[in-house]
Amino acid sequence: MVVPFFVAATIAVIATLFAITRTNAVHSLLNLIVAILSLAVIFYTLGAPFAAALEVIVYAGAIVVLLLFVVMMLNLGRQAVAEERTLLTTRVWILPALLAAALLVELVVLLSARAPAARNSIVGPTEVGVALFGPYLVAVEIASFLLIAGIVGAFHLGRRLRPGSQGGQAGAPGAAVGGTPAGGVARERRQAAAGVLLGEDHPGGAE
Amino acid sequence: MYSLLWLIPLLPLVGFLLLVFFGRGMPRTLAGIIGAGSVGVSALLTIIDGIGFLSAPPAAGFYAERLWSWVALPGFTIDVGFRFDALTLTMMAIITVVGFLIHLYSTEFMAEDGEFALFFAYMNLFVASMLLLVMADNLLVLYLGWEGVGLCSYLLIGFWYRDPENGAAARKAFIVTRIGDVAMLIGFAVIVANLGTLNIQELMRRAAGEWAVGSTLPILVAALLLGGAIGKSAQVPLQVWLPDAMAGPTPVSALIHAATMVTAGVYLIARTHVLYALAPPVQLAVAIIGLVTLLVAGFSAIAQVDLKRVLAYSTVSQIGYMFLGLGVGFYSAAMLHFMVHAFFKALLFLGAGAVILGQGDEHNMFKMGGLRRAMPLTFVTFLIGVASLSALPVVTAGFYSKEWILSGVWQSPHDGPLMWLLAGGVGVLLTSIYSFRALFIVFFGEQKIQTTHRPGVAIALPLVVLAVLSIGGGLVQFPPTIAKVNLFQSFIGPVFYGGLPGGAAASGAATNGGAVAVGGAAAGGPTEALLQIIASALSLIGVGIAYLLYRRGLPSHARLGEPAGFRGLKAFLFSGLGFDWLYGRLLVRPFLAVSSFLKGDFIEYLYVAIGAVNSGAGRLLASAQSGKVRWYLAGLALGAVVAVGLVVWL
Amino acid sequence: MSAQLPDYALVLAGILFGMGLLGVLMRRNIIYILISVEVMLNAAGLAFIAAGSRLAQADGQVMFIFILTLAAAEASVGLALIIQFYRAYRTLDSDAAKDMRG
Numbered sequence: 001m002v003v004p005f006f007v008a009a010t011i012a013v014i015a016t017l018f019a020i021t022r023t024n025a026v027h028s029l030l031n032l033i034v035a036i037l038s039l040a041v042i043f044y045t046l047g048a049p050f051a052a053a054l055e056v057i058v059y060a061g062a063i064v065v066l067l068l069f070v071v072m073m074l075n076l077g078r079q080a081v082a083e084e085r086t087l088l089t090t091r092v093w094i095l096p097a098l099l100a101a102a103l104l105v106e107l108v109v110l111l112s113a114r115a116p117a118a119r120n121s122i123v124g125p126t127e128v129g130v131a132l133f134g135p136y137l138v139a140v141e142i143a144s145f146l147l148i149a150g151i152v153g154a155f156h157l158g159r160r161l162r163p164g165s166q167g168g169q170a171g172a173p174g175a176a177v178g179g180t181p182a183g184g185v186a187r188e189r190r191q192a193a194a195g196v197l198l199g200e201d202h203p204g205g206a207e
Numbered sequence: 208m209y210s211l212l213w214l215i216p217l218l219p220l221v222g223f224l225l226l227v228f229f230g231r232g233m234p235r236t237l238a239g240i241i242g243a244g245s246v247g248v249s250a251l252l253t254i255i256d257g258i259g260f261l262s263a264p265p266a267a268g269f270y271a272e273r274l275w276s277w278v279a280l281p282g283f284t285i286d287v288g289f290r291f292d293a294l295t296l297t298m299m300a301i302i303t304v305v306g307f308l309i310h311l312y313s314t315e316f317m318a319e320d321g322e323f324a325l326f327f328a329y330m331n332l333f334v335a336s337m338l339l340l341v342m343a344d345n346l347l348v349l350y351l352g353w354e355g356v357g358l359c360s361y362l363l364i365g366f367w368y369r370d371p372e373n374g375a376a377a378r379k380a381f382i383v384t385r386i387g388d389v390a391m392l393i394g395f396a397v398i399v400a401n402l403g404t405l406n407i408q409e410l411m412r413r414a415a416g417e418w419a420v421g422s423t424l425p426i427l428v429a430a431l432l433l434g435g436a437i438g439k440s441a442q443v444p445l446q447v448w449l450p451d452a453m454a455g456p457t458p459v460s461a462l463i464h465a466a467t468m469v470t471a472g473v474y475l476i477a478r479t480h481v482l483y484a485l486a487p488p489v490q491l492a493v494a495i496i497g498l499v500t501l502l503v504a505g506f507s508a509i510a511q512v513d514l515k516r517v518l519a520y521s522t523v524s525q526i527g528y529m530f531l532g533l534g535v536g537f538y539s540a541a542m543l544h545f546m547v548h549a550f551f552k553a554l555l556f557l558g559a560g561a562v563i564l565g566q567g568d569e570h571n572m573f574k575m576g577g578l579r580r581a582m583p584l585t586f587v588t589f590l591i592g593v594a595s596l597s598a599l600p601v602v603t604a605g606f607y608s609k610e611w612i613l614s615g616v617w618q619s620p621h622d623g624p625l626m627w628l629l630a631g632g633v634g635v636l637l638t639s640i641y642s643f644r645a646l647f648i649v650f651f652g653e654q655k656i657q658t659t660h661r662p663g664v665a666i667a668l669p670l671v672v673l674a675v676l677s678i679g680g681g682l683v684q685f686p687p688t689i690a691k692v693n694l695f696q697s698f699i700g701p702v703f704y705g706g707l708p709g710g711a712a713a714s715g716a717a718t719n720g721g722a723v724a725v726g727g728a729a730a731g732g733p734t735e736a737l738l739q740i741i742a743s744a745l746s747l748i749g750v751g752i753a754y755l756l757y758r759r760g761l762p763s764h765a766r767l768g769e770p771a772g773f774r775g776l777k778a779f780l781f782s783g784l785g786f787d788w789l790y791g792r793l794l795v796r797p798f799l800a801v802s803s804f805l806k807g808d809f810i811e812y813l814y815v816a817i818g819a820v821n822s823g824a825g826r827l828l829a830s831a832q833s834g835k836v837r838w839y840l841a842g843l844a845l846g847a848v849v850a851v852g853l854v855v856w857l
Numbered sequence: 858m859s860a861q862l863p864d865y866a867l868v869l870a871g872i873l874f875g876m877g878l879l880g881v882l883m884r885r886n887i888i889y890i891l892i893s894v895e896v897m898l899n900a901a902g903l904a905f906i907a908a909g910s911r912l913a914q915a916d917g918q919v920m921f922i923f924i925l926t927l928a929a930a931e932a933s934v935g936l937a938l939i940i941q942f943y944r945a946y947r948t949l950d951s952d953a954a955k956d957m958r959g
Contacts, residue, residue, distance in 0.1 A: 005862055009869050016873055016896055020880030025888050032892055035873075039903060046866055046910040051918045055902075058925050063895065063932045070936045071888060074943055080886075087885050096882030099844050100875035106851045107871035111864060121913045131915035132922070139919075143926045150930030158937035160944070834958030836890070836951045841882050 001045045008041040023084035025071045029064055036060040047122035212272060212289055215252050215299065216338035218245040222331040230324025242327025243310035246334050250303035257296050261698070268292055268701050271344060278347075285405060290344035293699040297542055298341035298474055301549045305466050306334050308669035312557050313458040315665035316564060320456075326366060330462065333359035337467050341474060346395055346405040349475070353391075353439070356468045357384055363463060364455040376454040383448040387438015387472075394431030397424070411481035418485055425485035432479060433489060433496075440472030442530060443500040446523050447786050450507075453515040457560030460515060465522050465552035470545050473529045477538050480703055484536075491621055494534020498630055501527030503784050505637030509644065510780035513570045514559050517645045520783070521596065522552055524638065528612055531630055537615035538703040543695050544608035547680045551595035551605060554673035558589040561666050562649060565658045572645060577654030585662060586650045588670040593646045595677040597639035597750065600743035604681030609635070610739055611684060617738055631742045639749025647757040866907035873900035886949045887939050891932070898928045 015035035022028040036059050043052035132140055222245030230238055260270075269292035278285040289295075310330060317326050336355025343349040365377030399405060401424055402413045418425045436442075441449035441464075452464050463469070476483060476493060483490045504524035511517045525548050532541030565582055566575050579586045595605035613631040617624060662670070684695040779785055831838075877900055880893030902924045909917015939949070946953045 001862065005865065009865070012869070013872060013876070016876045019896065020876060020884070020889065020893055025886070025892075028889060028892055032895065035896070036899065039899060042866060042869070042903065043906050046862060046906055048906050048910060048918050048921075051902075051906050051921050054922065054925060058929060059895075059899065063929055066932055066936060067888070067892065067895075070939065074888075074940075074949070076949070080949070084886060088883070093879065093883040096841070096844070096879050099841075099848055099882065100879040103844075103848045103851065103878065104871050104875040106848065106855045107874075108868060109855050110851075111867050111871070123909060123913065123915050123918060127915040128918045128922070131919050136919050139923060143923055146926060146930050150933050154933035154937040156937075157934065158940050832958050834955030836887075836954065837882060837885065840890075844878055844882060 005042060005045040008038040008045070011035075012038040012042065021088070023081050023088070025076070025080075026068065029068050029071065033060050033064050036064065049122065050125040050128050211252055212256065212270075212291060212342075213274060215249045215256075215303070216335050216342065218249045218252075219331040219338070220335040221245065223328050223335060226324045226328035226331065230328055233324050235318070235323050238324035238327055239314040242324075242331055243307065243314055245331055246303060246307045246310050249334070249338070250307040253296075253299045253303045256291070257300055260291070260293075260296055269295075283399065283403060285345055285347050287348055288344045289342045290408070291342065292702055294474075294477060294542065294702045295341055297546060297699060298470075299338060301546055302334060302337050302341065302467050305549050305553050305673070306330075306462055308672055309458050309462045309466075309553060309557065311665050312461075312560070312669045313456075315663050316458055316560055317456060322366075326363075326456070329359050329362045329366070330458070333363065333463060333468070337471070340471060344407060346398070346407060346410075349407075349478075350391070350395070353388070353435075353471060356463070356471060357381065357388070357439070360384075360452070360463050360468055363459040364452045366455055366459065370454075373454040376448075376451040380448040380452050383445050384438040387435045387445055389434075390431045390438075391435025394428050394435070397428050397431065401428075407478060411479065414485060415481055420485050421487055422485075425482055426489055429479075429482045429486040429489040430492070432475060432482065433493060436472030436475050437496065438472070439475075440469050440526050440530070441523050442472070442496050442527060443503055444786070446500060446504065447783065447790060449523055450516050450519045450783060453513065453519050457515065457556055457563060460519070461553045461556035461560070464519065465556050466549035469522060469526055470529070470549070473526065473533065473541060473545055476530075476533050477542060477703070480533075480538055483533075490534055490536065492534070494531050494616075494619070494621070494626065497527040497530025497532075497534055498626055499527075500524065500530065501630060501634050502637070503786075505634055505641065506780050507783040508641040509637060510777050511641075512572060512781070514562065514572045514575075514645060514649060515556070515570060517572070517641055518552070518555050518559060521555075521638070521642065522548075524634070525552065525596070528609065528630065528634070531616060531626070532612040535615050535619040535621075535626075537612060539696050539699050540608065540611040540615055542699055543681075543684055544612055547595070547604040547608040547677070550673055550680050551592045551603075551677040554588060554592040554670065554677055555596065557666070557670055557673065558585050558592060561585045561662045561670070562589075564660045564666075565662070566656045567659045569656060572648045574655055575649045576652040577650070578658070579650040581654055581658045582662065584667055584670065588674040589646060589650065591674040591677050593642040596642045597746045598635060598742070599639075599746055599750075600739075602678065604677050604679065606743070607681030607684055610742065613738065613742060614735055617735075627738065631738065632745060635742050635745045636749045636752075639746040640753050643750045643753035644757050647753055651758055863907040863911035866910070867904055870900045870904035870907060873897075873903065885951055887942060887951050888949060890951060891935050891939070894935075895928060895932065898924060898931075 012035050015031045015038060019028050019031035019035055022031060036055060040052040040055040040060075043049075043055055222241050225241055226233070226238060233241075269290055271288060271290050273286050273288040276284065276286050310327070313326065313330065317323055320326060333356055336352045336359060338352070340349055340352025340356060343352060361377045361381045364380055365374045367373050395405065398410055402410045402417070404410050404413065414425060414428075438445045449464060449469065453460055455464075483493065501524045504520040504527060508517050508520035508524065511520060525544070529541045529544050529548070532538070532544060561582065562575065562578060562585060563570060565578070565585070569575060591603075595603040597603075598605040598609040600606050613627060616630055617627040619626060683698075684693060782788060874897055877893045877895075877897035880896060881890055884890055884893065902921045905917045905920040905924065907917070909915065909920070942954065943949060
């Protein structure tokens with residue numbers, strides 16, 4: 001199990017390095033996927049097959065794909081790539097690199113102060129499930145709250161605001177999160193809500 | 208008749224009060240009568256008292272009167288009192304008589320002026336103050352008069368106050384004399400601290416008794432009083448105010464800056480002569496200052512363009528002669544020169560005023576000319592005045608007084624012959640050159656400006672009287688080589704050389720002047736005669752030079768009599784040998800720089816700085832809120848690194 | 858040797874976390890910042906797995922699951938915000954949003 005670990009570790013490090021230094025966002029994301037996959041391998045070598053599977057399915061399969069979708073939706077084009085190149089000068093990364101290196105050193109120092117462990121065993125899905133439905137039950141429920149909040153928040157925040165007429169009708173006092181003074185926005189919300197139901201919201205296009 | 212002594216300064220004072228309060232609505236005739244009349248009555252009283260003094264001199268040689276007590280502290284008293292002796296009488300006679308003549312002249316000269324009454328008010332106040340100065344028997348009352356004349360000088364120089372330059376000239380006069388006044392006040396303080404009195408005779412008695420000749424205290428006191436005298440009498444280094452003081456009306460220049468106020472310094476030194484006898488270095492300094500001044504002013508005068516400025520520098524120079532006389536211990540000679548100088552200098556100024564009036568307020572000599580035929584009386588009197596100033600031999604009063612001083616200078620143990628050479632030789636030459644230069648330029652040649660105003664009686668009469676005095680005023684004291692007439696010496700000598708307890712050392716016999724003055728004839732006959740001939744010859748040579756340059760014109764003359772070439776030298780002489788420039792650079796500019804710095808209230812900068820530092824620090828901290836996400840992330844990361852580091856290493 | 862794998866994994870987690878931090882501080886484009894944040898979350902998860910492996914407990918994987926959940930929610934909300942950001946500022950430069958500077 002040692003050799004796969006180190007191979008995967010090397011791949012992970014290199015892929016992450018590429019992920020953060022590419023100028024093209026899609027390239028960066030693809031490198032991120034590689035890194036994630038190698039991390040999954042590492043999880044497996046560490047005796048956590050369930051985690052490895054989840055890593056691939058959720059992280060690489062959902063999160064990074066979502067990121068990819070948004071990147072492609074924004075459709076930045078070639079000039080963005082060129083711009084990115086100009087932004088990444090030495091002056092920009094040298095100090096963060098030093099900072100990160102300092103942190104790394106500190107972590108290594110901390111970690112090396114402990115004696116190596118003796119045991120190494122595989123923790124299977126069964127055990128994880130038992131733990132989830134046992135002591136961590138409340139946490140699971142809260143995590144589900146989190147997910148609902150995430151869904152609603154993402155939906156709400158990602159909506160396009162229609163520039164309606166200002167003032168005018170005192171619209172329905174929509175119970176908006178963080179109320180706005182202009183009645184137009186409240187009308188907005190109703191329209192948007194109606195729009196969603198009717199499938200009116202158009203992604204992309206000029207604002 | 209001495210009981211009316213107090214009226215003499217009082218009458219002009221009353222005249223001042225009347226004119227200053229009621230003068231505005233007064234008709235001019237009345238204002239003129241009050242103004243000139245008060246001085247006239249004072250002159251009359253002075254003459255009466257003078258005749259009384261001469262015919263029946265009081266026992267101790269003086270008459271003292273105590274009017275009232277001013278300060279009465281235990282151990283220190285000041286009384287307002289008068290001392291009337293020969294010196295006082297001389298001064299008073301000049302002040303009142305010449306003053307009256309000038310007041311009379313002013314009734315015509317200032318006839319067109321809008322503030323006629325105010326002019327006479329100031330002039331009366333001046334005469335009152337000056338009389339107080341010379342009649343005072345203690346230094347504080349003297350100082351009262353001293354300040355009074357300084358004030359009137361300021362008021363009168365800046366009389367035409369609407370022109371800011373006149374105001375600047377008045378301020379300059381006041382400030383420069385103030386420098387001397389401060390020294391004088393410090394001298395008074397030292398006197399009070401050490402001798403306990405300001406009564407002049409008393410302090411001289413105590414000083415002669417307690418202080419050794421040449422010790423520190425008399426030197427200090429004499430030097431400080433000399434400072435005051437230098438300021439008031441416009442000697443080097445404080446002579447810079449007098450030429451600019453010509454901004455005032457001409458009668459002011461005649462009265463104040465020729466005949467009386469500027470001689471207050473001479474009077475002060477003469478009055479406190481014992482102190483100077485006790486401080487030989489200071490007395491020598493007086494002589495040297497007089498010598499330097501007479502040369503500096505003489506050189507400046509030969510390059511002047513404004514008629515009155517020539518006369519101003521001439522005044523400075525002649526007072527230098529008086530200081531020279533005082534410095535060699537020859538007080539009587541100095542006082543005679545004062546008297547004669549008052550005559551001819553007042554005459555010259557009044558004549559210049561008539562010329563200026565007749566030429567439509569023109570002051571530049573080179574724009575005038577040919578007034579010999581247009582204003583004949585003025586010409587004749589001016590000629591007499593110039594002749595007296597140049598000390599033309601025998602016929603002028605100036606000859607007698609100047610020769611008397613020079614004979615004393617020759618015998619001074621401090622390089623007498625050298626001083627004589629400079630004062631008698633170069634000085635006399637310069638004097639006649641610049642004075643006849645003015646005469647030739649103004650009165651000869653072609654007339655360029657039409658005469659607008661012929662002198663009336665009020666102008667002509669004083670001119671004539673002063674001209675007569677300029678000729679005959681010297682006949683009271685002949686040099687021994689000509690005749691044995693010692694009227695003046697026997698009149699004023701006892702003030703300086705006799706009757707003073709303390710012995711010969713205090714009475715000025717320690718200086719060489721004593722040996723000369725007691726007899727007035729101690730100098731060797733042939734030497735003295737030779738010196739007189741040389742000096743007279745030099746004055747005549749000076750006339751000749753002036754004639755050649757300005758009447759005939761040397762071949763190299765291109766225009767109006769200005770010497771060709773020597774531009775830089777001419778500018779240097781014109782500016783009064785650069786004293787104004789020097790003081791401007793050395794004193795005025797740094798002072799103005801400091802004052803403008805202080806005007807900005809620099810202490811406030813401290814408080815402003817506190818505020819600025821605070822707001823700067825605030826701005827600095829506010830710049831940490833850059834609004835950029837990366838900036839905040841960097842802060843987070845840095846904080847995390849530091850926190851973990853603390854855990855790791857502490 | 859294999860017993861020391863968790864320790865090496867921790868070191869690896871540190872390295873990956875540092876690189877993620879580097880990416881966050883270095884890039885101006887918001888997308889990349891988000892990507893770097895994901896990298897950091899991943900590294901944190903790796904650390905938990907390593908710890909759980911070392912202690913032979915399920916807690917490590919449980920924490921990893923929670924982290925995963927968190928990452929998912931955060932990524933979706935973040936992307937929604939990025940879309941709004943792009944609509945408002947017409948650029949993905951994070952420095953463009955400095956209206957709240959003080």
